[in-house]
Amino acid sequence: MDQILERLWRLIKSESPRNHAPSHGGLSPEEWEAYQELERELNNEKKAQGKGEKAPDPSESRVPIEVADAYRVLEIPVGSSWNVVQKAYKLLIMHHHPDRHAQDPQKYKAATEKTQKINQAFQIIKNYLQG
Secondary structure, three states: OOHHHHHHHHHHHHOOHHHHOOOHHHOOHHHHHHHHHHHHHHHHHHHHHHOOOOOOOOOOOOOOHHHHHHHHHOOOOOOOOHHHHHHHHHHHHHHHOHHHHOOOHHHHHHHHHHHHHHHHHHHHHHHHHHO
C-alpha cells in the first residue's frame, strides 16, 4: 500500500473514534459512519494487496498536475480508488462543514473556504475519472 495512504490510515486510526468510545471522539453519527466506511475500504485494499493484486502505482499513470493537486486536497494518494475518493471527501466535508463553526465568524469563514476547496477537488477528480 502506498506510503501516503499508510500514513493517512495511521493518522485516522490514532484519532480513531473507537479509541474514544462511547462519544466516538466527538464525531457526529454521519462522521462516524464515514470513518467506518473509509476504514473498511482501506482494509479491503490492504487485503487485496496481500493476495498479490497489484495496487495502482501513481508513478505509472500520468495525471495532470491539477488532478494530483486535487488528490492532495482530499489528503489521499494520487491514483486512489473511486471508493476511497468518495469516503475521504465525505469525511472531510463533514469535518470541515461551516455549520460546525457557526459560533466563530473567523472559523466559519475558514471552514467555508476549506469546504469550497474540497468540493472543487472532488469535482476535478470526478471529471478526470469519468472523462
